[in-house]
Amino acid sequence: MLMHFQFKPLFTNKNIPGWNFSFYYKKQRYTGVYHQTGKIEWSANTPEQADMEALSSQVHELMLYHVYE
Template sequence: MIMHFQFKPLFDNKNIPGWNFSFYYKKQRYTGIYHQTGKIEWTTNTPEQAEMDALTSQVHELMLYHVYD
């Protein structure tokens, strides 16, 4: 389960889409960039392939809930 999910706009002009995000998963911190297209660019601690799909799906859901709601 993702814990302490946070995000902030990439740009000072908040009309330009793109967000930095971070969260903890299994006591490890992950960070990345969520692009307007839904593409996730991991910037630190890329998840293992076995967990990549689940974490990517959870990040998408959280971003849709917080940003596009």
């Protein structure tokens, strides 16, 4: 389960898509960039392959809910 999920626009012009995000998972902080296409670029502490698909899916769902709602 993701904890303390946060996001903010990449650019000061909020009409340009792209967001920085961060969250905690298993007491580890993860950060990345979420692109308009749904692509995720992990910035720090790339998740292990076993968790990658589940975490990417959760980030995608949260971004759809918060940004595109």
